[in-house]
Amino acid sequence: xxxxxxxxxxxxxxxxxxxxxxxxxxxxxxxxxxxxxxxxxxxxxxxxxxxxxxxxxxxxxxxxxxxxxxxxxxxxxxxxxxxxxxxxxxxxxxxxxxxxxxxxxxxxxxxxxxxxxxxxxxxxxxxxxxxxxxxxxxxxxxxxxxxxxxxxxxxxxxxxxxxxxxxxxxxxxxxxxxxxxxxxxxxxxxxxxxxxxxxxxxxxxxxxxxxxxxxxxxxxxxxxxxxxxxxxxxxxxxxxxxxxxxxxxxxxxxxxxxxxxxxxxxxxxxxxxxxxxxxxxxxxxxxxxxxxxxxxxxxxxxxxxxxxxxxxxxxxxxxxxxxxxxxxxxxxxxxxxxxxxxxxxxxxxxxx
Numbered sequence: 455x456x457x458x459x460x461x462x463x464x465x466x467x468x469x470x471x472x473x474x475x476x477x478x479x480x481x482x483x484x485x486x487x488x489x490x491x492x493x494x495x496x497x498x499x500x501x502x503x504x505x506x507x508x509x510x511x512x513x514x515x516x517x518x519x520x521x522x523x524x525x526x527x528x529x530x531x532x533x534x535x536x537x538x539x540x541x542x543x544x545x546x547x548x549x550x551x552x553x554x555x556x557x558x559x560x561x562x563x564x565x566x567x568x569x570x571x572x573x574x575x576x577x578x579x580x581x582x583x584x585x586x587x588x589x590x591x592x593x594x595x596x597x598x599x600x601x602x603x604x605x606x607x608x609x610x611x612x613x614x615x616x617x618x619x620x621x622x623x624x625x626x627x628x629x630x631x632x633x634x635x636x637x638x639x640x641x642x643x644x645x646x647x648x649x650x651x652x653x654x655x656x657x658x659x660x661x662x663x664x665x666x667x668x669x670x671x672x673x674x675x676x677x678x679x680x681x682x683x684x685x686x687x688x689x690x691x692x693x694x695x696x697x698x699x700x701x702x703x704x705x706x707x708x709x710x711x712x713x714x715x716x717x718x719x720x721x722x723x724x725x726x727x728x729x730x731x732x733x734x735x736x737x738x739x740x741x742x743x744x745x746x747x748x749x750x751x752x753x754x755x756x757x758x759x760x761x762x763x764x765x766x767x768x769x770x771x772x773x774x775x776x777x778x779x780x781x782x783x784x785x786x787x788x789x790x791x792x793x794x795x796x797x798x799x800x801x802x803x804x805x806x
Contacts, residue, residue, distance in 0.1 A: 479719060479721050479775060480719065480720050480721040480752070482771070483752070483767070483768065483771050484753075486767055486771065487756075487764055487767060487768075490763060490764075490767060492753075492756060492760040492763055492764050492767075493755070493760070494757075495553075495554075495555060495757060496757040496758075496759055496760070499757065499758070499759045500547070500757070503544070503758075504544055504553075507537065507540045507541060510533075510537045511534075511537050511571070514534045517530050517533075518530050518534075518673070518677070519677070522677060523677060523678050523679055523682060524682075525682060527678060527682060527686050528685060528689050530686075531685075531686045531689040531690035531693070532689060532690075534694075535689070535690050535691075535692075535693035535694040536693075536697060538571075538572060538637075538690075538694045539694060539697035539698060539701065540742070541567055541571050542572060542574070542698060543701070543742030543743075543744070544567055544742075545564055545567040545568040545572065545574075545576065545579075546583075546742070546744075547742070547743075547758060548560050548563040548564040548567060549576070549579070549580050549583065550754045551755045552754075552755055552756065552757045552758065553757075561576070564576040565659065565662060569644075569659055569662035570662045570665060570666050571666065572640075572666070573640075573641045573644070573666040573667055573670065574640045574641060574644050575643075575644030575645075575647055575648070575653075575659050575663065576659065577647070577652070577653050577654055577655065577656075577659055578643065578644050578647035578650070578659075579640075579644075581652050582597045582598075585597050587751060587754060589712070589723070590706055590724065590727040590751060591606075591706050591709060591710065591711050591712055591727040592711075592712040592714075593607055593609065593610070593711055593713055593714065599706075599711065601613070601614060601618060603617065603618055603621050604618070604621065604622065604625050604629070604632075605618060605622045605799065605802075606707075606711065606798060607711050607798050608797075608798050608800065608801050611798050611799055611800070611801045611802050612801045614802060619802055622798075622799045622802045623799055623802045623803050624799070625795045625796075625799050626792045626793070626795040626796035626799070629699075629703075629791075629792060629795055630696060630699070633695045633696045633698070633699035633700075634692035634693075634695050634696055635692075635695060636694075636695030636696075636698055636699055637691040637692075637694040637698070638695070639695075640698075641667075644663060645663060648660045648663075674686055674687065700788075701741050701742065701744055703788065703791050704729060704731050704741075704745070704747075704788065705728060705729060705744060705747040706728060706729065707790075707791035707794060707795070708729070708787075708790040708793065708795075709726070709727050709729050709780070710726055710727055711727075712727065721775075721777070722777060724748065724751040724752050725748055725752070725768075725772060725777055725778070725779060726777070726778060728747045728748045728751050728780075729748075729780050729787060729790075730745060730746055730747055730749075730765065730780070730781030730782075731745035731747070731782065731783065731784050731787050732745075732781055732782065733783060733784050737784055740784075743758035743759075743761050745784075746761035746762065746764070746765050748765070748768060748781075749764040749765050749768050752768065769781075
């Protein structure tokens, strides 16, 4: 197991220096993966998978229209929270060109799924997620561990003031409740990002976002009474946020953080900061393949159904190199993430 600590620029061991000098470490793994045919596109798989998700979305909309102004709509809200989570995972695969090898169809698909169906900016998320992949768990460069409401290292905690300082004291207990706001947070940041210079198509993205919320809120408040509509939004968006957080939290939270100045080659940077989650077919569906987080970070464009075979090859190769490779169960991964959150909040609790 990798200790959930900070990787800093302390003097490296002989093995670490040896690994850094070996520019061929990842090349050799890449060669083995390519020879196994694990990087080729899987059009049949994605046709079936996206078709099932589309049918589930259509079924949820049909159920919504059929039930009318009924409290039974809350069951539809629960089901659609899961469907929206699956749409987010589909958008993730499109963004990484796992579905199409060309940029254009990947981008069109991503805009339709993310902006129009989910109400989340594809361009904003792509920029953020690309930076995360380049430097996972890096305190200065990974936007997913940038201090905001939550803090991810004791150094960040020591500087936290105001609301982050208060939340940081209790962030382990508040983590899952805060996830209920994640869906709304993604939409808020998506609209906010439309004015950012990195947005390539702000008009297109903004139009699709507006279209999503016109359809979403228009449908809810047209068919349901205000009270039922607000309850639907709370259940749907709350569970959607919890689902997303439950999928993404096990991947890196509680794994080593990287400080500025640390030198790691690509293979070690990705493997040491990532955690795989065991669990079989149900976990594969629930997490959309992101339970193979190590392999996904090493080969972002690898189609989801190839990740399981890649895991076996990668784990064996890391054992040959003496590189720690960590995987655990789903519930255990949540426990490790929450213990990490509690640990890094210690400076804030000690300051009371």
